[in-house]
Amino acid sequence: MTDDAIRTHALTKRFRTGQVAVDGIDLAVPRGAVYGFLGPNGSGKTTTIRMLLGLVAPTSGRVELLGEPVPQRAAHVLPRVGALVEGPAFQPYLSGRANLARLDAVDASTDPRTARTRAEAALERVGLTAAADKRYRQYSLGMKQRLGLAAALLRPRDLLVLDEPTNGLDPQGTREVRHLVRELADAGTTVLVSSHLLAEIEQVCTHVGIMGRGHLLLQGPRTELTARRAARIAVRTPAASADAAVAELRRLALDDVTADRAVADGTVTVWAAVRDDTGPAPQDVTAALVRADVPVVGLDVRRPSLEDVFVELTGEGFDVAR
Structure with missing residues (x-):
């Protein structure tokens, strides 16, 4: 059977x-x-x-x-x-x-x-x-x-x-x-x-x-x-510190480091991909940024969702009518 x-x-x-x-x-x-x-x-x-x-x-x-x-x-x-x-x-x-x-x-x-x-x-x-x-x-x-x-x-x-x-x-x-x-x-x-x-x-x-x-x-x-996609760390920092944040995340050997544009409150979100089994833990990322004199307004870990997987496969949002 x-x-x-x-x-x-x-x-x-x-x-x-x-x-x-x-x-x-x-x-x-x-x-x-x-x-x-x-x-x-x-x-x-x-x-x-x-x-x-x-x-x-x-x-x-x-x-x-x-x-x-x-x-x-x-x-x-x-x-x-x-x-x-x-x-x-x-x-x-x-x-x-x-x-x-x-x-x-x-x-x-x-x-x-x-x-x-x-x-x-x-x-x-x-x-x-x-x-x-x-x-x-x-x-x-x-x-x-x-x-x-x-x-x-x-x-x-x-x-x-x-x-x-x-x-x-x-x-x-x-x-x-x-x-x-x-x-x-x-x-x-x-x-x-x-x-x-x-x-x-x-x-x-x-x-x-x-x-x-x-x-x-x-x-x-x-x-x-x-698990097909890596989790992403989102670091929110003042716009003046965005370049320093990008440099530090790259020094930590994180992948796909990018920075968004500044928002109304004057902060920038810097993104980086990280694998759970090989990348640094979020608390270690925070500590490294603080040691590098990068102000951390907020840090979040975004786990990949099924919608992320769908978009990766099709290049389209999930609710697209067919």
Whole structure:
């Protein structure tokens, strides 16, 4: 059995218009991981997810979920997979509770005697207990998104696939979703979270795959991907001391030393790249600058982020529309 909960080989989707939405990607989502599937809107994330779940037939390539080929073994494996894709759809004139009851009733693998217990537990888990009897048509966008999450959690899942799960949620709701994802992962569920909000997913994912224009640009453990770039030290000093600061940082053998223009308060930020395993510690940099009579107004260490990695790969900001 493969160690990956999701594996694809050369997965491709070409539409009749000739557009290639997904171009030969090889996803590898380890079991037990929280895999952040990231990329700008239109980069191919949702099309990929729809192929993973058997909702769209690929033009070519293979898909395996939990060690089973899809769509060949979809009926066998999909009951172990929970999903929220492109926003949930429910009966508008039924309550949230009644909608969950209808979904639960069509699952032949569950015990009907415990249906109400499952629905109540799912509603509580996503914070919808107070609105359970409210009609779906009266739900806000965030409440609809929560109900979609509840539907995905009606029964224990080995794999959970969430497409833009924080869409429409306020900051509190977004934090709750992050907490829920961590809780599920701690319990052994593999979670694939697709999003264009990179900063949100970066806080919870253990592994990352970044899409761009239908291509999988890179994937792997999050810490390894961010380690591709060096951390940067930012030293703020009076403009008159900028040259001395640059000289001292270069004497310390730091790389890529540059100085910004002076700002309104008369200070300049001098930047330098440093590797954690070889460069001096920040306190040593501060001490060296003070010994060189360079006034230090402030010093900060900027760790590389996933967005930095994305910009390095594509040369574009993360929120560029495609």
